[in-house]
Amino acid sequence: MKRHNQHILFSARPQGEIEPANFKVVDVPMPTLDTGEVLVEVRYLAVEPAMKGWMEARADYIAPLQIGDVMRGQGAGVVLKSDNPKFPAGIMVSGPLGWRRYVATDGRSIPLREIPQSASLPAALNVLGITGMTAYFGMLDIGKPQAGSTVLVSGAGGATGSVAGQLARIAGARVIGIAGGKEKCDWLVSGLGFDAAIDYKSEDTTQRVLELCPDGLDVYFDNVGGDILDVALNNLADRARVVLCGGISRYNVSGTVPGPVNYFNLVYRRARMEGFIVLDYAKRFPEAIEVLLQHLDSGELRHRETVLHGFEQLPQALMNLFSGGNIGKQLVAINT
Numbered sequence: 001m002k003r004h005n006q007h008i009l010f011s012a013r014p015q016g017e018i019e020p021a022n023f024k025v026v027d028v029p030m031p032t033l034d035t036g037e038v039l040v041e042v043r044y045l046a047v048e049p050a051m052k053g054w055m056e057a058r059a060d061y062i063a064p065l066q067i068g069d070v071m072r073g074q075g076a077g078v079v080l081k082s083d084n085p086k087f088p089a090g091i092m093v094s095g096p097l098g099w100r101r102y103v104a105t106d107g108r109s110i111p112l113r114e115i116p117q118s119a120s121l122p123a124a125l126n127v128l129g130i131t132g133m134t135a136y137f138g139m140l141d142i143g144k145p146q147a148g149s150t151v152l153v154s155g156a157g158g159a160t161g162s163v164a165g166q167l168a169r170i171a172g173a174r175v176i177g178i179a180g181g182k183e184k185c186d187w188l189v190s191g192l193g194f195d196a197a198i199d200y201k202s203e204d205t206t207q208r209v210l211e212l213c214p215d216g217l218d219v220y221f222d223n224v225g226g227d228i229l230d231v232a233l234n235n236l237a238d239r240a241r242v243v244l245c246g247g248i249s250r251y252n253v254s255g256t257v258p259g260p261v262n263y264f265n266l267v268y269r270r271a272r273m274e275g276f277i278v279l280d281y282a283k284r285f286p287e288a289i290e291v292l293l294q295h296l297d298s299g300e301l302r303h304r305e306t307v308l309h310g311f312e313q314l315p316q317a318l319m320n321l322f323s324g325g326n327i328g329k330q331l332v333a334i335n336t
């Protein structure tokens with residue numbers, strides 16, 4: 001089979017929302033292997049809301065993208081050729097492969113991780129990848145849900161939120177998800193065992209949180225910020241934990257973003273609000289993967305992916321995150 005390599009370059013900083021013109025598809029030669037390197041054929045690439053910050057040079061926890069860089073991103077694929085005994089031909093690997101069809105690496109310059117045989121490539125980029133790590137450490141290390149406690153998760157129909165909410169349920173908490181649209185809300189309750197879901201696009205979120213959480217929130221896992229964060233802050237139980245995972249509602253706002261009006265309730269409720277960056281937990285990823293694999297094997301934990309097909313679909317996949325077009329993890333299948 002004749003193989004054809006392409007990259008997608010970051011070609012222009014977004015003015016407002018991300019658009020296809022921010023990227024450029026280029027034909028490049030197939031990589032040749034140096035000593036100790038492997039050739040990976042990429043099968044899936046993942047998109048994340050944080051990419052918007054990298055494109056705007058606003059991501060101060062990681063170096064910003066420069067114009068002309070290959071777009072950064074997590075991927076998974078198969079080792080086609082290998083000169084490295086750690087990654088023999090035929091195994092499946094994941095890592096920060098970038099928006100490329102084929103990648104040559106020694107496995108360290110682009111750190112590769114072998115995907116467990118029991119896991120699918122989509123799962124490796126979702127519940128066993130950065131998404132699962134974020135949900136695991138954010139919910140369990142910072143949120144610390146207890147049996148019988150009440151946990152609210154925003155962005156619950158997306159990748160991180162859907163896993164974080166299930167981990168709280170597995171810990172014995174009562175879990176309420178906030179998501180946009182009936183389909184996502186139905187999936188949270190019927191598919192994932194959330195106790196209730198609030199459709200923030202068609203329901204009065206303030207009223208519904210009051211009804212569903214009359215004793216207040218013990219944990220609020222925030223993926224969105226903005227008005228929904230303010231509703232949560234207004235409904236905290238004593239000693240509540242607010243986990244600041246992300247704030248997608250602000251990622252397209254230019255200029256000064258208003259802060260939460262209700263922050264002072266943290267004082268009245270003796271509560272704590274804490275942000276985190278998942279990369280700080282890298283040394284503990286193996287621990288999380290082991291636990292998540294057990295939950296997957298037992299059937300207690302489920303995952304879902306929304307997959308677009310075709311390398312050139314990557315910009316559209318990224319834009320989907322901002323319009324809520326994804327249920328679970330948004331992926332793009334390539335070379336399949």
Ligand SMILES: NC(=O)c1ccc[n+]([C@@H]2O[C@H](COP(=O)([O-])OP(=O)(O)OC[C@H]3O[C@@H](n4cnc5c(N)ncnc54)[C@H](OP(=O)(O)O)[C@@H]3O)[C@@H](O)[C@H]2O)c1
Nearest residue numbers: 158159160179180223224245246247248249276277278324
């Ligand atoms: N702290 C960390 O280390 C870390 C690591 C990874 C991700 N994150 C953050 O975690 C959050 C979730 O990331 P993800 O990869 O799992 O993405 P995701 O939840 O799969 O996708 C984003 C979702 O956000 C929702 N959304 C978009 N615009 C919104 C708005 N204005 N208001 C409310 N909801 C909105 C959409 O769902 P609806 O249909 O419900 O609107 C969309 O499906 C992001 O904020 C991301 O930056 C943080």
